[in-house]
Amino acid sequence: MRIGELASRAGVSVRALRYYEEQGLLESERTPGGQRDYPDTAVERVRFFQSMYAAGLSSRRIADMLSCFDNGTTNAQQRAMLAEERVRIDARIAELMGARGRLEELIVAASDRAG
Amino acid sequence: MRIGELASRAGVSVRALRYYEEQGLLESERTPGGQRDYPDTAVERVRFFQSMYAAGLSSRRIADMLSCFDNGTTNAQQRAMLAEERVRIDARIAELMGARGRLEELIVAASDRAG
DNA sequence: GTAAGACCTGACGCTAACGTCAGATGCAAG
DNA sequence: CTTGCATCTGACGTTAGCGTCAGGTCTTAC
Numbered sequence: 382m383r384i385g386e387l388a389s390r391a392g393v394s395v396r397a398l399r400y401y402e403e404q405g406l407l408e409s410e411r412t413p414g415g416q417r418d419y420p421d422t423a424v425e426r427v428r429f430f431q432s433m434y435a436a437g438l439s440s441r442r443i444a445d446m447l448s449c450f451d452n453g454t455t456n457a458q459q460r461a462m463l464a465e466e467r468v469r470i471d472a473r474i475a476e477l478m479g480a481r482g483r484l485e486e487l488i489v490a491a492s493d494r495a496g
Numbered sequence: 497m498r499i500g501e502l503a504s505r506a507g508v509s510v511r512a513l514r515y516y517e518e519q520g521l522l523e524s525e526r527t528p529g530g531q532r533d534y535p536d537t538a539v540e541r542v543r544f545f546q547s548m549y550a551a552g553l554s555s556r557r558i559a560d561m562l563s564c565f566d567n568g569t570t571n572a573q574q575r576a577m578l579a580e581e582r583v584r585i586d587a588r589i590a591e592l593m594g595a596r597g598r599l600e601e602l603i604v605a606a607s608d609r610a611g
Numbered sequence: 612g613t614a615a616g617a618c619c620t621g622a623c624g625c626t627a628a629c630g631t632c633a634g635a636t637g638c639a640a641g
Numbered sequence: 642c643t644t645g646c647a648t649c650t651g652a653c654g655t656t657a658g659c660g661t662c663a664g665g666t667c668t669t670a671c
């Protein structure tokens with residue numbers, strides 16, 4: 382498929398896809414006219430990127446774990462990195478839950494005042 | 497206390513405190529010499545900021561809910577905003593847990609391969 | 612009174628994941 | 642063949658929460 386279709390199917394912008402390619406995350410064939418051509422599997426791949434970005438990983442980090450995503454094998458360094466990122470995500474979740482609690486306090490206190 | 501002490505007690509940089517003042521989040525008295533002087537309550541206040549920043553709120557958003565933090569009262573707009581931010585945080589937590597799950601899959605798959 | 616820090620006000624730098632614009636080309640339809 | 646939309650390659654713009662440097666002032670210990 383071409384870039385526009387991939388963008389809409391994966392829920393990202395065309396610009397984002399070109400950026401992923403720049404970062405070495407996403408390859409593509411080219412048509413004789415020079416346009417990018419993606420396989421169907423690219424949709425899932427891009428969604429994986431989005432998920433990792435949403436979790437706060439950098440392009441570099443995602444690139445480092447790509448072989449792991451592609452064929453399910455890892456070296457020691459990758460295993461350490463995966464575990465490290467999991468810890469980081471857990472910490473982020475804890476922060477967010479803390480903030481949620483603070484917000485909740487404000488809401489409860491305010492509703493008490495409001496009756 | 498002066499700015500350096502507040503910074504170390506709240507766990508942020510001196511620059512950050514001046515930035516919070518710029519954004520209208522943090523007031524201070526001034527000594528005759530022109531240096532900032534903070535009350536003890538500023539420590540907790542700054543920690544609240546950090547928690548909100550960590551949850552992805554902008555300075556503007558935090559400023560908008562400050563009166564709520566200060567005296568526990570809200571107007572309708574603030575109540576709506578607090579609820580909205582809570583929803584946003586919940587969504588972020590869900591994203592993170594999704595990403596965590598994906599990572600977990602990679603880890604499990606890789607450990608299967610590794611034996 | 613002076614040396615050493617802490618603090619002051621600008622003001623530019625930084626980062627990362629894109630947004631956006633410009634000017635040119637590819638491609639399917641009528 | 643041309644109309645018109647999708648796509649192409651640069652390349653500069655954006656955003657937000659600070660980092661950092663420059664040059665000058667305040668405070669405190671000796």
